[in-house]
Amino acid sequence: MKQHFIRLIFLMLITQCSVSFANDSLDVNNNLQPSVSLTSYLGILEDTSQQLTLADVQKAPFKTNLPAQESINLSFTSSAYWLRLIIDNSSDLPQEKIIELDYPLLKYVDFYWQIDDKTIQTIHTGFGRPFENRAYQSKIFAFPVQFPAHTQSIIYLRVASANSFFIEAKLWEPTAxxxxERNDYATQAIYFGVVFAISLFSLGLVLFLKELDYFIYLGMIVFIALVFIAYRGIGAEFIWPNFPFLTQTGTLNFGALTITAHLLFISRLLDTKKLLPRFDLIVKLIIAVNLSMPLLLAFDFSWAKPTNILHFITALFILITTAIAALRKQRNAYFLCLGFSILSLGIILTELHSVGLLPSTFKIYSLNILQIASAFELLVLTLFLTDRYRFIHQEKQQTDNLLTLTQNKLLTKTEEHKASVNHQLTLTNQVYQMQKLESVTRLTSGIAHDFNTILGSILGYNALNTSTIQAYQDESLKEELLFNNQQINNASQHATKLIRKMMAYSSKHPIDKEIEIRPTFDVIEEILIMLRPGLRKSCQVNTDLDHNCNIQIDATHLGQILTNLLVNARDAMQNQTGVISISLKKIMSDEATCTSCAKTIKGDFIELSISDNGSGLTPSVIKHIFDPFFTTKEIDKGTGLGLYTVNGMVHDIEGHIVVESSTSQANKGSNFRLLFPVK
Known part of the structure; x- marks a missing residue:
């Protein structure tokens, strides 16, 4: 009887202990939900020395019966923490589950899985260790396990981090x-897609406007993206897996740069120096302190907590500044206050949670609010900057229109004054040219009269020479002398006709206006024979003449035109061997332009061209080549009236002149194309 009573007491104690122990365990067979929060099932042990081993903690007492909440906020601590989780599987089948620690900023995570005091699996991971160590390749820490049937598993987790951290542990069905995970990555893809689109738009504004405000805004977008890349563990997974320092300091460093860019951007747009002069000094001080934080964190990470507090103060200061500016009806402040209010709330909640001043339940809400608010703020500020660009563009357009109108008025007055001055100069030049031409006319009349007398003597003596030559017995010499006399006679007759034309032109009562039209081919041949002695032996003359082409022009005028152009071509050789080419043909002109009158030449024409391979003419010379008294020759070798006379004679019969010239060594020379209408 006594033994039976003792057994009954022992059985009751065992049962009581089992019930008490069962309160700390989770039976996966009784759990049909996709996920279960493990916070209330965890035992927690603080390792202040960070030296405890698995054997040590198996003997140590764990704190249990934790409050039923989503996570445990451990804030900033130099301790490591051991977590114990007891999981039963009372079913007849193995159960596959995934244990998740949903916080990417855990530097060291050690996973130990034991069944009946035997270690089944050990995993050493964390962002401070190679990414390949992770049991589940993800930005968070997940451990797939298969619990055997009718077993009790004990899992120990050791976590440590210099960052502010918390424990959010869940047990998941693998499919769920x-x-x-897929939904989370999709959400992040959408967020970063929006940020990327906004950054591209902002980059376009930066490149187009080249204003510092838009450049600061672009930097703000980039730093915001980097904050969440570091905080969400995306950087450790995809961008910098081999640089754990960036994961540890990224949130704080990029956060300091982000909030500095925010403050600088807002202070410039609100013009706090004028609007809130007392705040401007504080703005500069806060910016300087925020920029110094990344340097301090690089040397000593214990500055992490003061950095979080500084972020909180800066966010609160920005919120107050924009609110005051909005109350003062500053136009830009409405957009800024709207865009930053939700973001500042997220920053404030996040920072208060990081330093342990808010309970763990705020973790999920503050983080999601922060990321949603950042996207909302970027959209609002992008719309604001677009509106600001439109407003500035309208003001600039109005200013440009006013400036253009003023410039046009000024230009009109300037052009009117310039035209008046040019008109006066033109009249003065015309009077001067008329005076010069009047003087030349008088001089020409006197010279022509005297020269006509001299030609009479030349013709008389040439006639006597012809009579004398008839008595020569040497037929060869006689023939040559008679030919030369004939050329002298022809040249003299040509000169006599030319002098008569000159006298008729210079006379107020012309005595001869008869036009003698002869075959163009004969006139060209006659002029070439006449000028042969004057063309040096070094000048080779090539002709390509169509006998059926006849220009309806006075033969004397045509001879004068040919003489002037051939003499100019000879002089362009500059005592060097050269070629002069004469061409006469019919052409169809499409888009030629007259060098003298600048008219477009279209239709059928007879083209008389004289070209040479001399020194060529520059564009500046061609521009004035037909002006009276313009010459490039030496004073005693040219009067500047030759081409002026040619131009007048050609245009008198509705002809045109096209001058083509080059001074390059490869294609040096000039070509005067005289186009006469076909009649």
């Missing part, structure tokens, strides 16, 4: 966990 995969879906949750």
């Amino acid at each position: 966990f995969v879906n949750k």
